[in-house]
Amino acid sequence: MTVHIGARPGDIAETVLLPGDPLRARWAAETFLDQPRLVNEVRGMLGFTGTWNGRPVTIHGSGMGMPSLSIYANELIRDFGAKTLVRIGSAGAMQRHVGLRDVVLAMTASSVSTPSRSLFRELNYAPAADWGLLAAAHAAAGAEGVRTHVGGIYSSDTFYDAREDLNELLMRHGALAVEMETAELYAVAARYGCRALAVLTISDHLLTGEEMPASERERSFGDMVQIALAAAFASSPALDGRMSQDK
Ligand SMILES: O=P(O)(O)O[C@H]1O[C@H](CO)[C@@H](O)[C@H]1O
């Protein structure tokens, strides 16, 4: 047990999917895992462990924003032995060619600051996805026919951003989408020699103002979860991206 995770030793799998929303953790575990069981509910941050194609998987909420994600990523890795961490999150599109429901695989994540800033200080560290996970996720998304984009994103500290110029600057520099956790996930994973990737579903569009209707969220988020699971367990990451329809 840690301060924020009430699981027992062995309760957490080496592969962890991290949605921001704890209720998405419950839905994904009940939908995609066999025999999911609740392993954490401290502060209402739900975590479930079950199996996918016979492989142990934990799906655990990260909360919103990098300070929250950082707590869970640190404890999952340091105290529970997590090795592969895949964020399954929603994001806002920052480019016209990125559409609602599309999946974005975050190759890099720019930020104003992350909880790791105090460590990096003057260093402009470049948080990056694990290549094997990224390649496998891209292959898996292609096999499923999911419209997918790979590139840089923006991990913002604020959802209601009073500095709109930052979004514009990021858009001008090609950022595909904005969300609030990936830059810190990549930094923490790299620090401990773990693999990390963010698989994001576009839920709203900063340029067009479109929003995904609530009724569609589950089906659209399902693509992202399948891609994340297929990537985490791909045997030959760059080539074998097939996704099983089995739970
Ligand atoms: O859908 P999740 O994973 O929570 O991700 C996005 O949604 C939240 C904001 O509404 C932030 O956490 C952002 O990163």
Ligand SMILES: O=c1cc[nH]c(=O)[nH]1
């Ligand atoms: O952080 C986020 C998440 C989804 N959509 C946004 O616009 N921002």
